[in-house]
Amino acid sequence: MRVVVVGAGIIGACVARAAVVAGCEVVVLDRDQVGSGTTSRGEGNVLVSDKPPGPELDLALASRRRWQDLGDELGRDALELESKGGLVVATSQAALEPLSRLAAAQREVGVEVEAVTDPTHVEPFLTPEAAGAQWYPQDAQVQPVLAAAAVLADARRRGVQYRPGTEVAAARTGQDGRLRGVVTTSGEVIAADAVVNCAGTWGGVVGRRLGGEVPVLPRKGFVLVTEPLPPSVRHKVYSADYVANVAASTEGLETSCVVEGTRGGTILIGASRERVGFDRSMSPLTVQRLAAQAVALFPFLAGVQLLRVYRGFRPYCPDHLPVIGPDPRVAGLFHACGHEGAGIGLAPATGDLVAAHLTGLDPMLVAGVDPAPFLPERLLRIPEETS
Amino acid sequence: MTAEDRRAHTRAHTRADLLVAGGGPAGLTAAATAASGGLSVVLVDSGHALGGQYWRHPPAGAQMSGTDGFHHDLTAYRSLVDTISGHAETGLVDLRLGHHAWTVRRDEDGIELHVVDRRRPGADRAVVLRGRRLLVASGAYDRQLPFPGWDLPGVYTAGALQALLKGGGVAAGRRVLVAGTGPFLLPVAVGLADAGVRVVGVHEANDPRRWLRHARAVAALPGKAVEGVEYAAALLRHRIPVRVRSTVVAAHGRERVEAVTVARLDRDGRLIEGTQQRIAVDAVGVGWGFTPQLELAVSLGCELIGSEDGNAVVDVDAWQRTSVPGVLAAGETTGIGGALLAGLEGRLAAEGLLREVGCGAPSVRLRPVRRAVARQRAFSRAMREAHPVPAGWPAWLDDETTICRCEEVRHRVVREAVASGASDGRQVKQLTRTGMGWCQGRICGFAVECLARGEVPGVAAPAPASERLVAAPLTLGALARLPSHEVE
Numbered sequence: 085m086r087v088v089v090v091g092a093g094i095i096g097a098c099v100a101r102a103a104v105v106a107g108c109e110v111v112v113l114d115r116d117q118v119g120s121g122t123t124s125r126g127e128g129n130v131l132v133s134d135k136p137p138g139p140e141l142d143l144a145l146a147s148r149r150r151w152q153d154l155g156d157e158l159g160r161d162a163l164e165l166e167s168k169g170g171l172v173v174a175t176s177q178a179a180l181e182p183l184s185r186l187a188a189a190q191r192e193v194g195v196e197v198e199a200v201t202d203p204t205h206v207e208p209f210l211t212p213e214a215a216g217a218q219w220y221p222q223d224a225q226v227q228p229v230l231a232a233a234a235v236l237a238d239a240r241r242r243g244v245q246y247r248p249g250t251e252v253a254a255a256r257t258g259q260d261g262r263l264r265g266v267v268t269t270s271g272e273v274i275a276a277d278a279v280v281n282c283a284g285t286w287g288g289v290v291g292r293r294l295g296g297e298v299p300v301l302p303r304k305g306f307v308l309v310t311e312p313l314p315p316s317v318r319h320k321v322y323s324a325d326y327v328a329n330v331a332a333s334t335e336g337l338e339t340s341c342v343v344e345g346t347r348g349g350t351i352l353i354g355a356s357r358e359r360v361g362f363d364r365s366m367s368p369l370t371v372q373r374l375a376a377q378a379v380a381l382f383p384f385l386a387g388v389q390l391l392r393v394y395r396g397f398r399p400y401c402p403d404h405l406p407v408i409g410p411d412p413r414v415a416g417l418f419h420a421c422g423h424e425g426a427g428i429g430l431a432p433a434t435g436d437l438v439a440a441h442l443t444g445l446d447p448m449l450v451a452g453v454d455p456a457p458f459l460p461e462r463l464l465r466i467p468e469e470t471s
Numbered sequence: 472m473t474a475e476d477r478r479a480h481t482r483a484h485t486r487a488d489l490l491v492a493g494g495g496p497a498g499l500t501a502a503a504t505a506a507s508g509g510l511s512v513v514l515v516d517s518g519h520a521l522g523g524q525y526w527r528h529p530p531a532g533a534q535m536s537g538t539d540g541f542h543h544d545l546t547a548y549r550s551l552v553d554t555i556s557g558h559a560e561t562g563l564v565d566l567r568l569g570h571h572a573w574t575v576r577r578d579e580d581g582i583e584l585h586v587v588d589r590r591r592p593g594a595d596r597a598v599v600l601r602g603r604r605l606l607v608a609s610g611a612y613d614r615q616l617p618f619p620g621w622d623l624p625g626v627y628t629a630g631a632l633q634a635l636l637k638g639g640g641v642a643a644g645r646r647v648l649v650a651g652t653g654p655f656l657l658p659v660a661v662g663l664a665d666a667g668v669r670v671v672g673v674h675e676a677n678d679p680r681r682w683l684r685h686a687r688a689v690a691a692l693p694g695k696a697v698e699g700v701e702y703a704a705a706l707l708r709h710r711i712p713v714r715v716r717s718t719v720v721a722a723h724g725r726e727r728v729e730a731v732t733v734a735r736l737d738r739d740g741r742l743i744e745g746t747q748q749r750i751a752v753d754a755v756g757v758g759w760g761f762t763p764q765l766e767l768a769v770s771l772g773c774e775l776i777g778s779e780d781g782n783a784v785v786d787v788d789a790w791q792r793t794s795v796p797g798v799l800a801a802g803e804t805t806g807i808g809g810a811l812l813a814g815l816e817g818r819l820a821a822e823g824l825l826r827e828v829g830c831g832a833p834s835v836r837l838r839p840v841r842r843a844v845a846r847q848r849a850f851s852r853a854m855r856e857a858h859p860v861p862a863g864w865p866a867w868l869d870d871e872t873t874i875c876r877c878e879e880v881r882h883r884v885v886r887e888a889v890a891s892g893a894s895d896g897r898q899v900k901q902l903t904r905t906g907m908g909w910c911q912g913r914i915c916g917f918a919v920e921c922l923a924r925g926e927v928p929g930v931a932a933p934a935p936a937s938e939r940l941v942a943a944p945l946t947l948g949a950l951a952r953l954p955s956h957e958v959e
């Protein structure tokens with residue numbers, strides 16, 4: 085079976101690799117280059133701690149195991165995979181109780197988590213005001229572009245063909261209405277038995293071009309990068325209100341920072357969430373809020389220089405779950421997009437799910453995850469969110 | 472309420488007619504012209520005195536002597552400063568020295584320029600300035616190319632050598648070699664020699680005969696020719712040897728630079744093997760032209776175009792207006808062209824504004840200005856074409872040459888990334904961390920773009936201007952305390 089993967093972000097890379105391993109013949113197209121989309125705009129958190137029990141957590145747990153495997157196979161350095169663990173801090177007494185309730189529920193479904201009474205033992209520079217914390221050893225980190233490049237490079241070694249600078253313009257449809265391939269903007273026809281839409285935030289557009297639109301919308305986020313420092317933040321550290329914000333569906337601005345050190349010595353502070361379409365402009369106020377929250381968690385940061393701010397647009401679906409599986413309207417079209425703020429973490433298991441869908445194997449067996457909550461059908465039924 | 476408080480209070484509730492980012496020739500001229508026409512102006516500059524790179528001055532009160540000789544057109548500068556100071560006293564100009572613009576935002580009401588007040592060391596303060604319009608006159612910085620040993624102490628950019636001399640009156644060394652390309656190398660060499668430094672050579676990578684193609688542009692500006700002759704005479708007087716089609720390809724030394732290797736270049740800018748020669752120096756200044764400082768313009772989404780030197784520059788109309796309403800640009804941000812052109816463009820920008828708001832005189836007066844601008848532009852285009860970065864420069868790198876100094880990324884690593892398919896600077900950066908450190912790619916960005924593309928960017932496909940939403944670093948503490956509603 086010949087498969088065209090549209091998009092060489094972290095999702096496209098993982099889908100391509102899983103598909104070639106499953107025996108497909110694979111061509112990966114990207115209008116730009118590997119990792120140049122939203123994958124280069126995120127922080128690379130591979131988190132289980134921020135998800136309440138549900139389908140996304142199931143996918144995250146499966147994916148977390150697969151990141152470990154990829155680290156073993158491709159080398160952790162090639163991905164900059166670090167199993168550094170996450171510390172979720174209750175900044176007030178009032179936040180302690182909901183946090184431990186969440187932790188208990190997560191533990192039920194396989195998340196490793198333990199309560200920490202004095203978080204400054206884990207993070208010496210943390211504010212002494214912290215009321216308590218939960219420790220999540222499974223939380224990890226990769227460098228997203230390196231990871232996408234490494235996974236794709238491995239896929240290419242296994243025979244995947246990679247064509248950067250190739251943009252999909254339209255579908256090539258057979259007389260039976262089945263998708264037979266794609267037409268590029270330069271008019272070239274690339275034949276395929278199946279096409280996988282891994283176009284991230286542009287998944288809606290690519291879906292439409294291929295005859296099966298899916299509601300994927302942008303959610304803007306800023307990330308702050310400091311000057312390089314000697315190691316001072318050891319884990320991923322965030323305050324417990326992050327949990328509430330990620331799940332929230334309000335339109336306004338939400339900031340709740342995750343603070344972490346990188347290999348280069350810089351500290352990353354991310355990320356805000358705003359629904360403002362593809363508005364690329366700088367928002368000093370948003371950035372200020374992130375800075376204030378980071379300084380509240382780690383007071384020493386007040387004296388540290390901010391060197392860089394970057395922003396990206398997370399791909400999100402109205403119900404905040406990715407869309408993974410065959411399009412019920414167009415035979416031969418599959419979607420794997422809309423991973424919002426967790427696409428890096430969720431990528432390997434997404435690849436497995438798609439490979440199962442492509443080859444007709446049991447997704448439960450291949451990926452260890454129930455595919456049903458992610459199928460496109462659900463989005464085609466509920467009315468699209470307007471914002 | 473004291474008078475100062477009252478003034479601060481009024482400012483907090485009004486919007487200036489014009490915000491000017493940059494107090495070099497372009498910004499100064501624009502601010503003085505606009506204020507003299509009755510517009511309220513906020514003039515922001517990171518330096519401690521007005522004048523920018525060209526009219527660089529030591530801070531007022533510093534013990535100095537003898538730097539005046541380095542300043543061209545000092546009278547013009549002084550009269551501009553007098554004008555600005557006069558308007559600052561009446562409150563028409565709000566002068567913000569020691570303030571760094573770190574980001575900018577635009578909405579229906581105008582422009583919000585975010586600056587850090589760095590006048591008190593260790594006590595950065597974030598301030599928000601509001602205006603109806605913004606002039607981006609942020610100038611340019613030295614363009615550099617890496618070579619083995621370029622990270623040794625004693626290796627400077629040509630601009631840094633001059634800045635040391637102009638700003639502090641100190642010479643970087645006693646035996647200095649100047650290299651790179653462009654007419655700017657000459658005043659640097661002469662300035663050093665005037666200060667008693669032994670300049671052991673000026674190595675110009677290009678052939679001056681390239682100028683012959685632009686005879687018309689040169690002939691139209693007799694002043695420039697005279698200037699050139701004066702420099703030639705000064706070089707002769709100081710017995711400074713000038714070599715053309717020659718450049719520095721390596722620096723040597725243990726603790727600091729002790730010698731450089733120079734080599735001849737062929738007509739296409741490729742190193743001629745066997746012509747390498749070692750010269751003892753204790754400092755070297757190398758300049759490959761300049762890169763305009765475009766952060767504010769890029770953050771605002773101004774349209775850019777290519778320039779002959781491979782830079783992207785801001786596209787402006789006849790009144791220096793960019794593609795974004797309310798945003799203007801003048802000086803090096805619209806193309807490297809020197810102080811005189813910058814001043815003229817600043818004048819045009821302000822005159823245009825005055826006409827827009829109905830304070831301007833009839834346009835006849837501007838005809839000579841426009842003619843001068845046209846001549847200067849033709850000349851600077853000729854200059855950019857006559858002094859390209861040599862195509863063969865990557866040949867003088869070895870595997871271990873540091874490309875990105877901040878993140879210590881070596882040539883080998885960059886080459887591997889390019890071999891693996893990275894075909895532009897942005898992709899190399901993502902894979903190797905070039906340009907992710909302190910300088911945010913200001914030093915290595917152009918070089919990395921050349922290496923990724925396998926060719927030197929030109930007018931048709933310039934090196935893209937990096938998007939830097941943070942134009943100058945500031946502490947998280949200062950940012951966290953940023954007043955969210957209060958506006959100064």
Ligand SMILES: Cc1cc2nc3c(=O)[nH]c(=O)nc-3n(C[C@H](O)[C@H](O)[C@H](O)COP(=O)(O)OP(=O)(O)OC[C@H]3O[C@@H](n4cnc5c(N)ncnc54)[C@H](O)[C@@H]3O)c2cc1C
Nearest residue numbers: 091093095121122123126129252284305396426427428429
């Ligand atoms: C500020 C911010 C912080 C984040 N932090 C994290 C985090 O910590 N952890 C985490 O897991 N996730 C995080 N994310 C989310 C994560 O970055 C995304 O979910 C993920 O990168 C999506 O990957 P993707 O492959 O689906 O999309 P992309 O990386 O955008 O890839 C899509 C590709 O499709 C290509 N394409 C588009 N249209 C076409 C076409 N017509 N033809 C050909 N190619 C096309 C594009 O060029 C692009 O390369 C963050 C996101 C942001 C914005």
